Every structure is written in C-alpha cells, then in structure tokens.
Amino acid sequence: MKILITGGAGFIGSAVIRHIINNASDSVVNIDKLTYAGNLESLASIESNERYLFEQVDICDRAELERVFNTHTPDAVMHLAAESHVDRSITGPVDFIQTNIVGTYTLLEATRAYWNGLSDQAKKVFRFHHISTDEVYGDLPHPDEVESSEELTLFTETTPYAPSSPYSASKASSDHLVRAWLRTYGLPTIVTNCSNNYGPYHFPEKLIPLVILNALDGKPLPIYGKGDQIRDWLYVEDHARALYKVVTQGKVGETYNIGGHNEKQNIEVVKAICSILDTLAPKDTPYAEQITYVTDRPGHDRRYAIDATKISNELNWQPEETFETGLRRTVEWYLNNQEWCQHVQDGSYQRERLGI
Template identity: 50%
Template structure:
C-alpha cells in the first residue's frame, strides 16, 4: 500500500487531488495536512470524512515538530506539497505571509524529508521516496503574443506570489542538486473546477452574477490565460509522482488559452440561459484599475509531460466550464459558507473602491 502525505489537502487543488486518488486507487493511504486558513475548508472533504484511507491532520507545514512526527509515524512514500498562499492580490497587500508559507514552509518540508530519508554517511536515500512540489506557470513571468513557456524558460516572476513560488521551486531543485533528493516539480496553468475559493475569477463571477452584483474585470480584460480543468491537473500530478523522471520539472497546460473577458462573458451567458435570469447580463461587467504588475499572457507547452508520461488534458474548456458551473449551482450552501465573514472583508478591500 502506498502512503502519501498531502499538504494543503483542504484547499482547491489539494482537495480535488484527494478525491481523485481515493476514486482511482483502493489500496492507498492519504495523510492529509492543512492549516485551515481562509481557503482551506473541511467541507471540501466532508464526503470522505469516514473513509479509513483518509487521515486528516490540522497543522502548519512550517511546524517542524509536527511534520517530523507525521513522517516518522506514517512513513510516506510521497510528500506532495499543495500548501501555499496563492492569490496575487493578497500577495501585493501582504507579501511577508507568502514568504512564510510558500518559502519557509517548503524549506521545512524539504528538511524534514531529508532528515527522515537521507543517510548522510552513506549519502544514500531510502528507496521509493519522492517529494513533489506543485508550482505554477506564473514563475516564468509573462509571454508576448507568440510562444509558450517551456521547462527551460528562465524564471522571471513579477508578483510577490510568483516570486515566493519561484523561490520555493529553487529550494526544491537545490535539495536535489546538493543532496540528491528524489523530487519533481509541476508547473500548471490556471486551474478551475469544484471547490475553488471565490477570490479566483470563475467562482467569483458565478457568486456575484447570481446575486446581480458587479463583475469586476481588471483593465481591458484582455489578459490571456491557459485554463486547465482541475481533474486533468490531478491526473498529471499522479502520473508525475509515480512515473516522473527524478529531478525533472513538468509543465502541465490545458491548451485552452482564453482572454479573461471571454471567461466573464461565457459565465454570464451560461448562467443567464441556465437560470432564465434576465438580471444576469453583460451590464454587470465593471472594469476596474488593473492589478499592479499584471502579466499579459501565459501559455504552456506540455510536450514534455506528454512524451515522457503520456499525459494530455482530457477536458476542453467548453466542457469544463459547464461541469464547473453545474457543481456550483448544485452546491449553493458551500458557496454561502465560504463567502461569509473574512471573505466579505477581503472582497470590499480588493474591489469596492476601485
């Protein structure tokens, strides 16, 4: 039986990965660690809380004693790090929090794994162990109108968030180059799907449109992103963990490049038609001052992961957006719970006066 220590398990991508793995494998054990900050939500794991293969632990990846104890107790074959502060707007407002979680937290995980897995005298690692860092295409910076990010593209982050993720990636690579730690890094494009916290574009649009609230769009809305359905991403992480070449970075992209304004108008049209609500229209669109350091275009070349592992994105955007909207419409209580309290304060700070 394979054992995974999954950090950030109650967040958006982490919780989807937990569901994916439990659906795919019978003989598996997932030790799931989450600090449960604003974006970590135990409701994301509510339907599997009685599954004996899933063991939830509340805690911080910066807590060296806790992480050391978990590795000693459960002896995971894989440590997969989803835990991160991930919203660019928050990083612009409070960059130091991103350094603590994304950089220091990653270094702590790496050091705890090294302490448990590495024989310093023999300079050998326990067989069958691997650390996998879940990163982002934002570490590459911005693209022009043509071309794609490749694994060899130099890192050039432009926001405190992407700088913290790039720093974490470099520490992971340094542990491999210095000590020989078995590791992989995945860098994904924009994910969307169930359980995504509504500070991110698609769930924010759905939540606001249903209430006939303004739909804030940065600048002219022509920033281009490559959209990846979250379950396709989970499949890629599973394949990299189990088959990725030691020390390699893998870009995971959806080949679904769309301007932000296209996403906004698509969500409006879907909700208008689905809910038969005339109040949901493009008149809700409100252009606000552009984000500081806003990258114009991201696009990923996933050739390497396709050739090495046979992965490909199965979900075109036209299908994925329907699946996503269906899920949010079927779970209004989930949205109601996560948009109470601190989220309301955050939303007013970010958008009310723009």
C-alpha cells in the same frame, strides 16, 4: 503507497486527494493549517474512507512535521500548501514569504531528515513532488505586441524564471529550494508548473468562482483593465490526474509543465460564464450587463500559456475536458453547492477587492 499531501484542504489539494481515494489504492495523509482557503467540507465525500487521515499542521512547524513523518512513514510527499492569490500577495506579501519560502524550506528539511533514515530500497522509491505555477516564468508576448503568430511563444520546462508579483516570486523561490535540495543533498525531487486551474471547490477570490457568485447575487462583475489578459485554463480534475501520474511515474530531477491548451482572454471567460448562466439560471436581463471595468492590478502579467508536450510524450497525459465542457461543469457545480460557497466565505471574505 502512502502519500503525504500538504495543503490537502485547498482547491487543488482536495481535488488530488479525491482523485487518489476514488481512483487508486494508495492511502493519503493530509496535512493542512486550515487557513481561510482551506476547507474540510471539500473532502466530505472521502473523509470516512479508511485510507484517508487528516492532521492539522502548519508546514512552518518543524516539530509537528517530524511527528507526522515518524507517525505515518509516507512513501512520497506531494507539496501543494501555498498562499496563491496574487491580489493578496500585493496587499500582504509577508504571508507568502513565510508559507511559500520558509514553509517549503522547513518541509524540505523535515523530509530530508526522514529520508536519510530510510533503508536504501525505501530511499529509491521515495519521491518529493513540489507543485508550482506557470507564473514563475513571468509573462509571454501578447497578440497585441507581435507582428506574427510565430512570435507567440509558450512556456517550456526550460523557460527562464522572471516572476512579476510577490506571489510568483515566492513560488519561484520555493522551486529553487526544491531543486537545490536535489542537487546538494540528493533528495529525490520532482517539480511541476501548472496553468490557471478552475473547477469545483474553488475559493471565490479567484476569477471564475468570483464571477459566478457575483453574477448570481446581482453584483458587478469586475474586469481588470481591458480584460485582454490571456491565461491557459486547466480543469482541476485534469490537473489532479496529471499530478498523480507525476508522483507515481515521473522521473526524479525532472520538471513537467501541465497546461489545459485553452488560451482565453479574461473578458472571454467572463462572457462565457454569463452565457452559461443565461441558460442555466435565467433572469430578466443578460448577466453580461453586470460586467464592470476596474483599475488593473499592479504589475499584471498579460499572457501565460504552457507547452505541455513533455508530460504528454513521457507520461501519456492529456487534458480530458475542453474549456467549454469544463466551464459548464464548473458553473453547474456552483449552482448546486450554494451552501459550500456560503460556508467558505463566512467571517473571512465577502468577495471584496484586494491588491489595490
């Protein structure tokens, strides 16, 4: 196939592209606006491959999208382009409304116009795969709030939406648009909702890369509130494998939740990073001494956890990395790629706190 991937210079998008180029025979057209979090250095290992092309395009630009579709004639779209940091959405929600809602609408309409012009056979093959987040579901009961473990439910594909932040609300809106374009226009769409990703090439505004880099620089390691917020952690390369399975084997109209089976409190994650760094990059004092508790994020969801039974049963996908192996690989990558870390922060972000 020829797959058009939006946001392919971002964290998850670049992982998907590297996976496809390195493990499949499909070709990829990557369109990315190259905002602060998009970096073509994340694709340096495959950029010269004859099956890969890059177009710098904003998904809100209908004319440019139409040009890309008409020029490259893709067989599928994987839509990953999004503003994704909750703290940034609190500080400046307008970018999230524009990219995640208006951008998704514009892409859907450009895709629909292109799809309507395909032959009947090509229409049947075509897929529009929308990649979303578990945050659209709101939060789940926390162990501190229940009397028994039986009350600790998980997100399923039928969990009602209850987004808490401008970010999750904008992603929920985009999910609804995608499903509406299937129901109303027949556009063959699939939706996936994932848990917290981590791994190489992650922009350092997110918890794990932020902690790694702050620790190495001797800076405070900020923990929101008590640090008891629980997330289900998914190694990004496992997610990339899942997404490729969905776009090639998933059923039109279905939703698939993708999780890592790794529920951890934020404080556990930070302490685990410190422990790995104590081994791999030892210094005179333990890294955990840099942990600092700060005022919590407004409206902070306490627990996310995904039930990934459906994708396991129907598409035979399971994560390969445990949290322990994935986290060690992640820390090792950041230790070995300090130049990339410096380049992505130059002039745009110096790990300051946002969303206060």
